[in-house]
Amino acid sequence: MYAVIETGGKQYRVQEGDIITIEKIKAEVGETVAFDKVLVLSDGNDVKVGTPYLDAAVTGSVVEHGKGQKVIIFKYKAKKDYRKKQGHRQPYTMVKIESLTGAAPKKEEAPKAAAAEEKAEVKEAKKVSASMKKDELIAFAKENNIAIDEKATKAVIIEAIEEALK
Numbered sequence: 001m002y003a004v005i006e007t008g009g010k011q012y013r014v015q016e017g018d019i020i021t022i023e024k025i026k027a028e029v030g031e032t033v034a035f036d037k038v039l040v041l042s043d044g045n046d047v048k049v050g051t052p053y054l055d056a057a058v059t060g061s062v063v064e065h066g067k068g069q070k071v072i073i074f075k076y077k078a079k080k081d082y083r084k085k086q087g088h089r090q091p092y093t094m095v096k097i098e099s100l101t102g103a104a105p106k107k108e109e110a111p112k113a114a115a116a117e118e119k120a121e122v123k124e125a126k127k128v129s130a131s132m133k134k135d136e137l138i139a140f141a142k143e144n145n146i147a148i149d150e151k152a153t154k155a156v157i158i159e160a161i162e163e164a165l166k
Contacts, residue, residue, distance in 0.1 A: 003100045004040040005058050011039065014097045019063060024091040027062045033095060034059050041100065060095040067091055128161050130154075137161065 002015045008023030027033050038056040041048045048054055067089035075084040128140060137157045141148045146164040148157050 001043045001100055002040075003038055003042070003056070003058050005035045006037040006039060006053075007035055014058060014100070016097055016100060018097045019094055020060075020097065021092050021094050024065065024093050025062075027093070029062050029064060031062050032059055032098075033062060057101050058097060059099050059101070060097045063094040063096050065091070065093050128158055128165070130158065 002013055004011055004013050006012075007025075010023070012020050012022065014020060025033065035058045036053075036056075038054045038058060039050050039052065041054055041056050048056075068091075069089070071088045071090075073084075073086040073088065076082055128137065132140070134154045134157065137154065138148070138150055140146075141157070141161055141164075144161075144164070146161055148160045152160075
């Protein structure tokens with residue numbers, strides 16, 4: 001039995017018991033991680049292919065975090081006395097695959113609704129800032145029924161709006 005999962009922009013073919021090295025994820029060592037982007041799931045006889053993903057999950061536990069081998073980046077321009085040497089070590093997470101299940105855990109719809117309500121509240125409580133254009137400031141003042149002189153400078157308009165909001 002095997003599955004093809006997607007994580008960190010890459011695809012991995014995994015089986016139970018495999019230890020894979022993936023891009024670093026935010027999880028503590030020993031913590032259980034669920035991969036819900038399953039592209040292919042096979043049980044030996046039957047192969048299920050998603051369009052693009054299946055309603056399945058692969059779970060694993062974090063074994064360790066670390067850094068990969070150093071990669072040397074050396075740039076130079078001939079006859080110009082230009083040399084630049086850099087190194088890079090890519091962080092990774094090692095995960096041991098524990099189970100390949102056919103059903104993914106259902107995601108809750110309530111947090112999405114709560115997030116939409118919070119965004120609506122944030123738009124209502126829009127703050128006046130110096131980065132706003134003069135036309136935007138005038139429109140904001142009209143929406144909030146604040147009397148301002150439209151011919152005034154931007155700084156004067158901002159001061160008038162801030163005083164009215166206090």
